[in-house]
Amino acid sequence: MRAVALDSVPATPAVTEIDAPRPAAGEVLVRVASASVNGFDVAVAAGYVRETMEHRFPLVLGKDFAGTVAEVGEGVTGFAAGDQVFGVVMTPVLQAGTLAQYAAVPAGYGLARIPEGLSVKDAGALGLAGTAALNSLDAAGVGEGDTVLVAGATGGVGAYAVQLAAARGARVIATARPGAEADFVTGLAPVQVVDYAGDLEAGVRKIAPDGVDAVLHLAGDVTRLAGLLGGDGRLASTLGLPADAVEGTTIHPVLADPSAETLTTLAELAARGKLRVPVTTVYPLEQVHEAFAAFGKGAIGKIAIACS
Template sequence: MTQVRSGNGSRAVRLDSFGGPEVLAVHEVPVPEAGPGQLRVRVTAAGLNPMDWFMTADADTAGRFGLTLPVGFGTDYAGVVDQVGDGVTGFAPGDRVFGGALSRAVADFVVVDPIPGTAANEAHHTPDGVDDRTAATLTIAGRTASAALAVVAPGPEDTVLIGGAGGGVGVFAVQLARIAGARVIGTGSAASADYLRDLGAEPVTYGDGLADRVRTLAPGGITAAIDLFGTETVHAARSLGVPDARITTIATQIDGITPANGANAAPGALEELARLVATGQLRVPIAAEFPIDQIRAAVELQAGRRVKGKVVIDL
């Protein structure tokens, strides 16, 4: 793993060119300072998401997110407040926090504005009972799952089909639907069946014939669907009679289907997720943990889209 040292600061993963895991490098950079209205956080853990490597894969995509070279990497973080800028209230050095820092979270320090609801630039108090690794997985995937659940609004009378149920967003979506009282059928590989059952979903293998397999599992029909991977679950749900109003996607857009976006999650959604974790009602499987100098291996694993749960970088 490449480390670029300047001798004057802290570590941060940076990209000097857009591309895949091969362009990621750990640089030594100056320790940032918190300006007025800002917090400096000493990061202890950073959670990875598909959007991290998607955003930095090429210049056109990066530009849509306002990113230019050189650029950092990762958005979800957890850590401890290290410095408080003028005008900030409600936070003090030593407070445990978590949140989002768009494409700069995999670093020893991040500077953020503690503004609730802005996933790219925020801090929230980490509740007692939530460890930093878990807190570092909540922001992007948790908000996205919450937004998806809000579209289809599952309840005790529902049977929900969730496509890609074992992925980073799926672990939240399955459990949130179960907490809402719904029956959940989750798609995955045959090898993931036990894992999906452990989350609370009834497993069904993806691929050709999905609708028939779901019909066998739920002869009374399904009433809602969330596609977390592509379009297969949408097509299966439509063929099973689910109305478009109760289907949502996160990875693609389909005419007639309302997509879910974590940026549009309801105010307080992230705090509610943390509360559910703290009270033991929701758990986040950590699939793998890597030190920062193994960032390339961590991203390769996460980008393979076969990992069960979340991948976290320890700092």
């Protein structure tokens, strides 16, 4: 099968031919129709995760997936060949990714059905970033009436976070440059935009003179952002910081937890038009190098990959 498989890291992502996987006990084999690029995939290819997670080669990149169950492994219940599914591969060892024609994925975690009304393309860009956004809001305790600053609002996680925060009744301040970035963010939800490349502090204080109730740290200088919190403000970060990284501020580290319940919640919101999946570009699998390069340059929204 065609797959984005690496023989070592760091390496430039490219398509090669490898043997198709078979589902082990407790797994389903998915014929992948669509996937997406996430920051984690870029970090793996660059070798940044080499010392923190076991790698087995050839290593197929990719976390998100959407497609059709082709085969079920021993002991799997609740899924059958022909089911339309999506999710996130979450395994302790990096080897079986989803930027491929087929992927063997655990049936018990990180897998859910695609509901009617949600396209396969959108489902393939929903799982990891959508989960990270929802988990970040929960970690920061964002609720109705809160003022929340989303730093990194133009990326995949940020684009979901501004929508989910606004849906909770929060007042959302989003970081974006004037022009295309600001237009993108304001098209997602009723938000107020501040330019992160300008005087961020002045922009935020103009909207929230006493500071914000919560910060979602998805990008940027965490110390600078922590200084914008009010007295009882909360800060959640997806960037792997320890809880005590900023003196005087407790950071709530976020690791995406794509349970079936979380995935189903996100999928149903998207299917009902309550959550927009912000796919801005679709690349064929053969152009994965261009997709990774675009991500590295700060592409807006989500980059989808058509795998079949």
